[in-house]
Amino acid sequence: MIAAVVQPPALLSVIRSSNPTPLSLLFLTRAASHRSYGLSAVPHNAGGRHDEDCHNSPLVRAVDRCRSPSSLPALRALHSTLHHHPLLLSHPAVQIKLIRALAACGDPHGARRLFDASPAKKTVFFNIIIRSYVDHGLHLHALSFFVDGTLRHQLKADNYTFPCVLKACAASNHLCGGIQIHGAVTKLCLDSDLFVGNTLIAVYARCGRFSDASQMFDEMPKRDVVSWNAMIAGYAKHGQFERALDLCKEMVAQQNPTPDSGTLASILPAMSRTEIANVELMRKLFDEMSNKNIVSWNAMIAIYANNSMPREAVDLFSKMEIAGIEPDAVTLASILPACGDSSAFTLGRRIHQLIEMKRMRPNLVLENALMDMYANCGCLKTAREIFDSMNWKDVVSWNSIISAYGMHGHGLDAIAFFDQMVKSGIKPDSIAFLSIISACSHAGLVNQGKHYFNLMTEHYHLSPTIEHYACMVDLLARSGNLNEAYDFIIEMPIKPNERVWGALLNACRIYSNMEIGLNAADHLFKLVPEQSGYYVLLSNIYARAGRWEEVMVVREMMINKGIKKLPGCSKVELWNDVHTFYIGDRIHPRSKEIYEKLDVLMVRLKELGYVTETETALHDVEEEDKEGHLLVHSEKLAVAFMLINTSPETPIRITMNLRMCLDCHQAMKLISSITQREITIKDTNRFHHFVCGVCSCGDYW
DNA sequence: TTAGGGTTAG
Known part of the structure; x- marks a missing residue:
């Protein structure tokens, strides 16, 4: 029996509100602790009527409306109020609502405590908590809770439980756990379930066990787009780009299932520095996608950004805004490097305002991207301000500030940052060394550059990549040590590429070294016969030496090969417009x-x-x-x-x-x-x- | 319920 209590109008609006604010809910809980609102009138043994009362209780309905982290304080207040109503609190329907709300509000540990205290442990509670752990990246918690639930509480895992625990295995690369769970799945005959099967594929594919993943994929009684995407994602993640692309093309050719936003996101790692035809294929899929969501927009923007097509990325971002899709942190972190690369300073600054306005900071990735955008747009000072204002810095943050000072010519500052990073306990990675050697190269700090190259190999035991070698050649050659640079190339343990010889040729132009220059040009014309820049460099070396006949020979070579010189072009931003000059x-x-x-x-x-x-x-x-x-x-x-x-x-x-x-x-x-x-x-x-x-x-x- | 998206060099 619920007493017909007259609700004060203000409180009624709070209770009826579909979107409670923490403040409004706190108000409700304080008021509820002083009045009954019918709750104390819940009969002690009303059976079915009791159930109905549980659902109709304003307190329980308010619990139900707590769906986001901002409602967590209000939810906790509601929970403590419910302690004054032990019968209501002990009802399984109320408990499930509380557990679900705690999970939705981002408190998986709170949900777990409630579960532990509850005498009626049901599989559905179990599933909600596991999912909450997985959603918060607490994969090991999810797995140990799963083991605890099945062994200690004899809970039966079902077709909802397994996809979640398997997801925890996939996300934490826990192949052994995945294999054991696969055994349990088979015993329960759940391996033919689409959701369970898809997550098993994900476990195997993400862990690089492609034969097992393929076997699952081939033997599934029913497959959907998620099954395909899980396979594609596995290949893409493990660098098997061709196989990822082939699978995607096969899906397109079959027209069943239709690629979706997940397909674009899954193939993304395979789309870094790919052929233009592949980028165009992805754009076609994107354009034809009927149910575009934030993930598909973000993936397509990232594909452009990763393929040196920053203008296209910026254009797509504008289209997204026009379409009324609100960008999230992932969108902004993807578009910021494109702003930096294309010097789209006005847009970059607007995105910064957006981040502040939406209170998206602190967000490490976003702040790193923001700092890089400012540095790449020429605003070193603002990049530094962002760096200084960050609560937490990782190796990427330090690398960004080192490279920012390096490319602006402040080599000694870059060195100071590098040393500060090491002192702060962050271990420099391969890119940190590339950034610092490059900074030394820009500033002519030859000995320091050599020191960092040795430090990288001897102290940190990092193998130099071709990029590190190119940087060292630039450092040595541009400071005039052309013979040393040449010897360095000859002694390299890997085959020198275009960038390595290009750095040497450029230095030969500066120092008018014909002999080494010709040697470098010879290698370059074999490696990249179509690249106009190197012909121009060689022609400049001849011109400086007054050897006009050879200048003409180089020019004829270019004409015969149909190589056009890239026309010089400069861009400036004025009042939101980009002006281009040739x-x-x-x-x-x-x-x-x-x-x-x-x-x-x-x-x-x-x-x-x-x-x-x-x-x-x-x-x-x-x-x-x-x-x-x-x-x-x-x-x-x-x-x-x-x-x-x-x-x-x-x-x-x-x-x-x-x-x-x-x-x-x-x-x-x-x-x-x-x-x-x-x-x-x-x-x-x-x-x-x-x-x-x-x-x-x-x-x- | 399952897959899947972000930052650093040159």
Whole structure:
């Protein structure tokens, strides 16, 4: 019998609310502890009526509405209030609601305590708690609880229990546990269950046991898209990219089942630096997907970002926003590197605001991505602010700040960060060494670079990768030690690649070393015969030596092979728009003003002693117009454009697709001096930060 | 109930 108690209107609205706030629920529980609301009127032995009362109780209904971590304080208050109603609290229906709510509010341990205290232990309780452990990444808790439940409490695991415990095995790579559970599954004849079968595939595939996974897959009475995705994910995770792709293509060809968001996410590891045709295939799957969700959007954005297609990633992100899909932390962490790579600073900054607004910090991955975005957009100071404000830092955070200082030319700071990282107890990994050696290389710190290379191999016992070797060659060669660099290559235990020889050839251009340069070029033309940049480097070496006949020979080689020189291109952001300039470009709507500004600047520059550096460019016919005049390089056009469009205190940020030439570098130093502007240029190698006539690279690049 | 998505170099 429930007494007809008149509810105060405010309290009624709280109880009826479908989305209780912690505050409103606390109010309810405090009020409930002072009034009966019919709860004390629950008859002690009302049988079926008692059940009905349990479900109708406002307190129990309020428990039911606690579904997210923000409701946890309110839920705990409700729970303590229920202790005043022992009959209600001991009812299995109320207990299951409490356990379910605690699990949903992110308190698996609380749910477990309730289970332990409960005399009526049922499989359904068991399943909820295991799932809660798995959802919170507490895989070992899930497994030990499973063992405890089945052995000590004689609980019967069912077709709902096994997928969860097997998921715990798959996620923790616990193959032995998976095999034992498979035995139990077989005894109970549950291996023909679709959900159980799918998780068994996941266990075997994730642990690299492909024959067992395939056997499960082949022998299943019924398969669905999850079965296929589990196989694909296993191959992709273990580097068997072709097999993952073949399986995906087979599914597409059969048209059954239809690939879904999970397929895209499963194949993602196989989509890193893949062929463009594969990226296009994934985009086709994505476009045809009828039930796109946040996972499919995130996976497609990540596919673009991992394949050096940052513009496409940014475009897709815009489409996602237009479609009204709210980005989550994973989306933002995927799009931030794309912002950094494409210098989409305006978007990057907006994402930062979004993160702060949605209170998504602290989030280690997100903060690392944010720091990297700022560094890659030229804002070292903001990157540093993010780094300093982080509560918790991992090796990725340290690597990011080391590489940020390194690519901005602050080698000694990068070294200080590296040493600080080691002192803080974080073990440097392979990328940490790559970052620090690269930082030393940019700053000309040869001995320090060698020290870190030795430290990596001798103290940390890390095997250098081809990237480390390329970095060392760059360090040695660019500092003028060309013979040492050459010997280093010859003694390398792995076959030198394009990057290794490329670093040497570039240094040979700087130091006009014809002999070693020709040797490097010879290797490069065999390795990458279509790459225009190396022909240009060789031609520059000949031009510097005044060997014009050979310059023409190289040019003819390029013409015969149909190799086109990559036209220099610079991008700048102005009021949310990206403006692109090409060498000698006259197509920009404000071209006339840009050239007029440049003319004025050149007069001032020449007064300061600037002489156009024509030594290498003079005979570069592709850089001349019809009248034989040298075409203006794109970065000069970009800087003139920004000078006429922005206020004197606005810093100028330019991103280029080639390395900066000596002439433009000299011009930028002087322009920064006469206009009192900060100019930051990101070329394909590093950042140049020009302030008051001085560049952060110290003219060493 | 099952699969599956994020950060660091060059």
